[in-house]
Amino acid sequence: MQPRRQPSPAPPPPPPPPALRPGAPLLALLLLLSLRGAAAVPEEPGQSQDAGPSRGLLQQAARAALHFFNFRAGSPSALRVLAAVQEGRAWVNPKEGCKVDLVFSTERYKAEESTFQEGEEGLGKCSARVFFKNQKPRPAINVTCTRLFEKKKQQQEDYLLYKQMKRLKAPLDGVSIPDSHGHIDPSLRPVWDLAFLGSSYVMWEKTTQSLHYYLAQLTGVKQWKTDDDEIDFDYTVLLHEFSTQEIIPCRIHLVWYPGKQLKVKYHCQELQTPEASGTEEGSAVAPTKLSNF
Secondary structure, X not given: OOOOOOOOOOOOOOOOOOOOOOHHHHHHHHHHHHHHHHHOOOOOOOOEEEOOOOHHHHHHHHHHXXXXXXXXXXXXXXXXXXXXXXXXXXXXXXXXXXXXXXXXEEEEOOHHHOOOOOOOOXXXXXXXXXXXXXXXXXXXXXXXXXXXOOHHHHHHHHHHHHHHHHOOOOOOOOOOEOOOOOOOOHHHHHHHHHHHHHHHHHHHHHOOOOOEEEEEEEEXXXXXXXXXXXXXXXXXXXXXXXXXXXXXXEEEEEEEOOOOOOEEEEEEOOOOOOOEEOOOOOOOOOOOOOOOO
């Protein structure tokens, strides 16, 4: 009789998995957070990009850039106004101010008188960088515009306006341009356009991040006889100040000749702050040197 077989012993249980170090998940989490934080650091210390600059800020920057552009162009026939802002970005530094990069379209100021060739839309395109020094006036501006109308035609129109101004004899004190109905007599249009050109310099110098200006009315003009061929005259304008809704009287002295840089001096009667003049120190110096008296 054979002895009974003993049952085979059960296999030993598998060893438990190695225990995770308590600090490993925490270290992984900290590493992930640090990588995410590094990607969010702004390029320039102290500056943060505005994820969605307001439409008002972009329009304010575009208007300031156009005031500066009109003044630098020095041509009453080449005056441009804002059509639409197409894109823009802004960076804010609480200690320094606000920097805006933008692209916008423009149209001719005298659009009702423009004659475009077939296929032309009559629009120009500009790119600009505008720096507002907090709430100080005179923003620093770099602006470049393309698709402006033909230079030869512009020169012809400027010279025609120049001859009309030279024929102006009597002072126009007491007149209002435009009149109470908003109409500008065609014979006075050259006076208005040249006043608008000189006022562009004043409006650029007075613009801040929250204040912009519009030429509301020309109330008086006096032309001076000169020994050279330049147009030399004094005029008084009323500037509409947004957003205070105040009307600011300004006396402006302007010297102009077609193809030469405009010269402007001014004095504005402020209603709430000390009076300002063309020698007032602004927030920043323009990228190109300005030629004033």
